[in-house]
Amino acid sequence: MLLFFLSATLASAQFYGDPPDDHHPWAVHDNNRPQPPKVTPGKVPGAPPSDAIVLFDGTEASFKANWEHEKKNRKTEWQVIDGAVQCAKGAGTIRSKAQFADCQLHVEWSAPAKVQGSSQGRGNSGVFLMGTTEIQVLDNYNNPTYPDGFAGSVYGVMPPAANPLHAPGKWQSYDIIFRRPIVKDGVVLDEGSFTVLINGVVVQDSTPLEGGGGHRGRSKPRAFPEKGPLKIQDHGNPVRFRNIWYRPLRKRPVEGGTDGKLSVEATTAKRAEIAADLRKDAATKKGKERLLRLLESLCYEVDEEAVSVAEEEGQAFVAGVKAKPEGRKGDVIQVNNAVKYLVKHGRMPSDHEAIGQLKALIKENGWDK
Numbered sequence: 001m002l003l004f005f006l007s008a009t010l011a012s013a014q015f016y017g018d019p020p021d022d023h024h025p026w027a028v029h030d031n032n033r034p035q036p037p038k039v040t041p042g043k044v045p046g047a048p049p050s051d052a053i054v055l056f057d058g059t060e061a062s063f064k065a066n067w068e069h070e071k072k073n074r075k076t077e078w079q080v081i082d083g084a085v086q087c088a089k090g091a092g093t094i095r096s097k098a099q100f101a102d103c104q105l106h107v108e109w110s111a112p113a114k115v116q117g118s119s120q121g122r123g124n125s126g127v128f129l130m131g132t133t134e135i136q137v138l139d140n141y142n143n144p145t146y147p148d149g150f151a152g153s154v155y156g157v158m159p160p161a162a163n164p165l166h167a168p169g170k171w172q173s174y175d176i177i178f179r180r181p182i183v184k185d186g187v188v189l190d191e192g193s194f195t196v197l198i199n200g201v202v203v204q205d206s207t208p209l210e211g212g213g214g215h216r217g218r219s220k221p222r223a224f225p226e227k228g229p230l231k232i233q234d235h236g237n238p239v240r241f242r243n244i245w246y247r248p249l250r251k252r253p254v255e256g257g258t259d260g261k262l263s264v265e266a267t268t269a270k271r272a273e274i275a276a277d278l279r280k281d282a283a284t285k286k287g288k289e290r291l292l293r294l295l296e297s298l299c300y301e302v303d304e305e306a307v308s309v310a311e312e313e314g315q316a317f318v319a320g321v322k323a324k325p326e327g328r329k330g331d332v333i334q335v336n337n338a339v340k341y342l343v344k345h346g347r348m349p350s351d352h353e354a355i356g357q358l359k360a361l362i363k364e365n366g367w368d369k
């Protein structure tokens, strides 16, 4: 029974949940919506999944291929030692050759086991998203400092919600989800955010960027470029890094993404696109399948031509069933349900003649019992 129910709902899923509206181009539970792309996860937590872009895999070759001194024409003197890259004092900040923006970033770091210095002077480095906004790297295992400069802080903006650091010398993992600010014509549409996990513990949770922070100055919301490099800071301490990778994130509606709550204009455009695809697909089908596909397209966009083709197909369908009703009960109920759905959601007038015809067919053949 459950199996039958599932297959029945899948076949007519487009007439199942609430239809598209002014801000959502897809119906609720819409099977026309693209399936999420397959990603093979890493073998162990922290390992790069199949779609990750690896910026450092522990080898000298990977470091050379992906990183450079932040200043043009300067050679970096960071050292690859035992599968990690280590900051050398005075060597300067490094940056990735890759430029990117919104991302999931994974990076592991280790502060020197030999504890030296205090506050901001102990195991200080930092990862700068788009080269400009810092998630602090600092040995705060047993080392108080100003909280908005703690390990895992959005530096100068927001302290981490907790301090889950291991002892210095051990490896710490950062998982960072970064959204850049979106500013259009001087209007801040989204000020951007950071979500950060240290060693699997959430320390930033959609923290607004407020301009991205900085040293001593209070930053204000501002436009960011489209892309930028990842930078890792030379703060004079021999901090080591390993296993650095990122995955770009899907676009938000404010920057043209088609998942989530969209503007009326973007929704209308996407609905027209989906409807056009369905009508193209309908043209490759015949009979009931063609009719259902056309009716389905009306959920997204009521288009005069599509309505008239659907009406022709509908008339042919009714005539076909009338001529030979044997074995057509399921088909008629399916089409009738689709029509009822379209009427319920205002895609078809409730006094449309097809409604009476289908009703009569069902009654004549005793399919209502």
Ligand code: MG
Pocket (backbone or CB within 6 Å): 124, 125, 126, 134, 136, 137, 233, 235
């Ligand atoms: Mg720093």
